[in-house]
Amino acid sequence: MSKILNIVNGDACINIMKVAEIKGDFLPWKDFLHAGPVPTHASLEELSKIRAKFIASCGFGSLQEVNLDFLQRNQKLLNYENYEKIILWFEHDLYDQLQLIQILAWFSKRNLTKINLTLICTNNYLGESTSQQIKKLLHYETTINKKHLDLAQETWLAFGQKTPKRFAKILDKPTAILPFLQATIYRMLEEYPSTKYGLSRTEHQALLIIASGIDNKVDIFVKNQIFEEKKFMGDIIFWKILDNFEKYKVVKNNDGRLSITFLGEQLLEGTENWVGIKTPSHYLGGVKLDSENLWCWDIDKKEIKQYYYSKPLKSLLKVKQLL
Numbered sequence: 220m221s222k223i224l225n226i227v228n229g230d231a232c233i234n235i236m237k238v239a240e241i242k243g244d245f246l247p248w249k250d251f252l253h254a255g256p257v258p259t260h261a262s263l264e265e266l267s268k269i270r271a272k273f274i275a276s277c278g279f280g281s282l283q284e285v286n287l288d289f290l291q292r293n294q295k296l297l298n299y300e301n302y303e304k305i306i307l308w309f310e311h312d313l314y315d316q317l318q319l320i321q322i323l324a325w326f327s328k329r330n331l332t333k334i335n336l337t338l339i340c341t342n343n344y345l346g347e348s349t350s351q352q353i354k355k356l357l358h359y360e361t362t363i364n365k366k367h368l369d370l371a372q373e374t375w376l377a378f379g380q381k382t383p384k385r386f387a388k389i390l391d392k393p394t395a396i397l398p399f400l401q402a403t404i405y406r407m408l409e410e411y412p413s414t415k416y417g418l419s420r421t422e423h424q425a426l427l428i429i430a431s432g433i434d435n436k437v438d439i440f441v442k443n444q445i446f447e448e449k450k451f452m453g454d455i456i457f458w459k460i461l462d463n464f465e466k467y468k469v470v471k472n473n474d475g476r477l478s479i480t481f482l483g484e485q486l487l488e489g490t491e492n493w494v495g496i497k498t499p500s501h502y503l504g505g506v507k508l509d510s511e512n513l514w515c516w517d518i519d520k521k522e523i524k525q526y527y528y529s530k531p532l533k534s535l536l537k538v539k540q541l542l
Contacts, residue, residue, distance in 0.1 A: 223242050223243025223302060223305075224243055224295075224305045225244065225306050226296075226307050227247055227308045229248065229249050231346030232348070236345075238350040244295075244302075246296065251452075251453065252321065255270065255274070255277075255502050259380075259504075271288075277455060278455060279455065302334065305337070306337050307337070307340070307363075308356075310343065310345060311340065311449055315451075316403035320403075324374075324375035326368060337360050337363060338361045339356050341359050342449075370394060370397055370400070373389065382525070383503070402448070402449070415489050417495065418486065421443065421460060426486060434477050436458065469482050469493075513525065
């Protein structure tokens with residue numbers, strides 16, 4: 220029986236880590252928590268079923284296949300007491316940090332008296348590292364203590380609330396013990412509709428790229444990655460953004476080449492608002508964004524605010540900030 224368990228962000232880095240002769244078993248987490256419903260009050264098993272249904276709906280496999288992946292993942296985690304040491308290997312970006320918070324929150328409720336729980340978290344992308352670079356990361360291994368676990372638990376529960384207020388409030392707390400947490404929260408909040416355009420940061424970036432003349436979907440995705448301080452989004456989720464742009468005629472598709480329409484130009488000018496064109500109906504963490512629960516990100520003030528508007532929806536968003 221191996222005495223070490225390495226929990227990592229996905230499958231991509233495992234072969235590199237094996238070449239680097241990293242000892243122990245490997246557990247890939249494989250969940251993009253920045254999209255879809257994440258009710259963090261649910262048990263790991265209940266949440267996994269919710270996540271599996273969403274992930275399968277995105278085209279990442281059949282529901283049976285995804286459920287099986289979660290079942291195997293969770294079973295290995297539940298057997299954590301079989302190990303003397305557990306190393307969490309995670310990157311600095313939004314995708315990884317949400318996974319890290321979930322795992323730490325789960326461990327905060329477990330008996331760790333016989334477990335050496337440690338963390339390796341730097342600004343390296345594990346899947347893009349060489350085996351030598353992976354080996355060097357062992358020098359950055361940090362022991363997890365109660366402060367890590369308590370902060371992660373508080374953040375995880377806040378992330379799953381029905382409004383983003385508690386999640387945003389974490390920014391007012393000392394979070395240096397998890398050095399990438401502040402940036403993670405900011406980047407997640409930027410995925411809410413902006414007060415100016417109604418577009419998330421990713422949507423805004425994508426539309427700007429198309430407006431600049433880049434017309435191939437793959438090139439648009441690659442350029443969007445460059446816009447990110449810490450890239451995190453996979454291509455399938457990104458394609459859904461472009462599909463919505465086509466559906467609502469803010470871009471047009473000419474034999475696979477995308478170009479911005481007049482309506483798209485109005486969006487970028489701020490004379491039209493995306494929320495007024497496409498009714499929100501999606502989850503960010505525990506928040507179900509819709510016409511009854513509309514939260515927007517103020518780009519200038521860096522604040523999350525609640526709005527409402529009247530039905531039926533018009534092309535131009537009529538918003539009034541709630542007092």
